[in-house]
Amino acid sequence: MFAYHITSRGSPAQLTNIPLPDPGQDQIQLRIYACSLNFADLLMIKGTYQDTPEPPFTLGLEVAGEILSVGKNVRQFAPGERVAVYAGQGGLAEAGNFEARRAVRLPDHVDYKTAAAFPIAYGTSHVALEHRARMQAGETLLVLGAAGGVGLTAVEIGKLMGARVIACARGAEKLEFARKAGADHLIDIEAEDLREQIIALGRADVVYDPVGGAAFQAAFRACKPEARLLPIGFASGEVPQVPANHLMVKNLSVLGVNWGGYMRFAPEVLTGSLETLLGWIAEGRLKPHISHVLPLDRAAEGLELLRTRQATGKVVIVPEGAG
Structure with missing residues (x-):
């Protein structure tokens, strides 16, 4: 089978014809119909991603396809079923073997490209808001970096x-993206009075923060008592420091979110979340945005779109002949 493969640390990723072994006893073997690209793939090529496997390995974290065969211990899936898998690696190929515990069935009306495009970004937000923050209807959600991929x-x-959603993003154009996504209120994240604007809108019950830095500090000071703050990432380059005495005085909670980490100690959190999200997608309540669809032999072009930030949505790789 052809795969976008890294043979040794520091070597470039190349389209390579490699053998496909039988699935392990706890694995499913998948004919891959779609795989989406992530910045983590770029970091894996450089060897700087925290979960970079030891070479040789195939890139590709999010994948969807049809089961060809199953390992002897797999009872929950059967050949012919359609699934999405948070693979971690191995998705940029014509086929692959993946742990069955990482897979979820696809509803009939969810296509492969959509299934490959949603797990990490939508899964991160759903686990953060539902599982970590236990957000309730009617609460106020403040989203920093609201025009970014996870925002x-x-x-x-x-x-x-x-929730009642306050979106913070940089500039009118990005704020318009957030408005179209459903935000009730818009604030320019570079406003000098960011804290005051949040307070004027009634403060926040939940803060979703992929930015860090000064924006986190402003949001932290504009929370309601018992608010929950969710550090998702640090796009600003500055990891905020939290004064514990302020947490105590206002009964605040800071809840770390490492979405992929759940696969190591509680995979049911991820698969349960993904099943909920797939249901919403099948109902038309969510629609992941795909900006580029490319064949496997143009995977390098797709990664360049990510590296140069030219993609406005997910970049999905589709092996030749895949639907």
């Missing part, structure tokens, strides 16, 4: 969960 999903999911 927009937080706006969408927050609205579906019944």
Whole structure:
């Protein structure tokens, strides 16, 4: 089979014809119909991603396809079923073997490209808001970096969960993306009075923050008592420091979110979340945005679109002949 493969540390990723072994006893073997690209793939090529496997390995974290065969211990899936898998690696190929515990069935009306495009971004926001923050309908959700890849999903999911959403992003154009995603109120994240604007809108019950830095500090000071703050990432380059005495005085909670980490100690959290999200997608309540669809032999072009930030949505790789 052809795969976008790294043979040794520091070597470039190349389209390579490699053998496909039988699935392990706890694995499913998948004919891959779609795989989406992530910045983590770029970091894996450089060897700087925290979960980079030891070479040789195939890139590709999010994948969807049809089961060809199953290992002897797999009882929950059968050949012919359609699934999405948070693979971690191995998705940029014509086929692959993946742990069955990482897979979820696809509803009939969800296509492969959509299934490969949603798990990490939408899954991160759903687990953060539902599992970690236990957000309730009617609460106020503040989303920092609301026009970014995960920020927009937080706006969408927050609205579906019944929250009143305040979106913070840089500039009118990006704020318009957040408005179209369902935000109730818009604030320019570079405003000098960011804290005051949040307070004027009634403060926040939940803060979703992929930005860090000064924006986190402003949001932290504009929370309601018993608010929950969710550090998702640090796009600003500055990891905020939290004064514990302020947490105590206002009964605040800071809840770390490492979405992929659940696969190591509680995979049911991820698969349960993904099943909920797939249901919403099948109902038309969520629609992941795909900006580029490319064949496997143009995977390098797709990764360049990510590296140069030219993609406005997910970049999905589709092996030749895949539907």
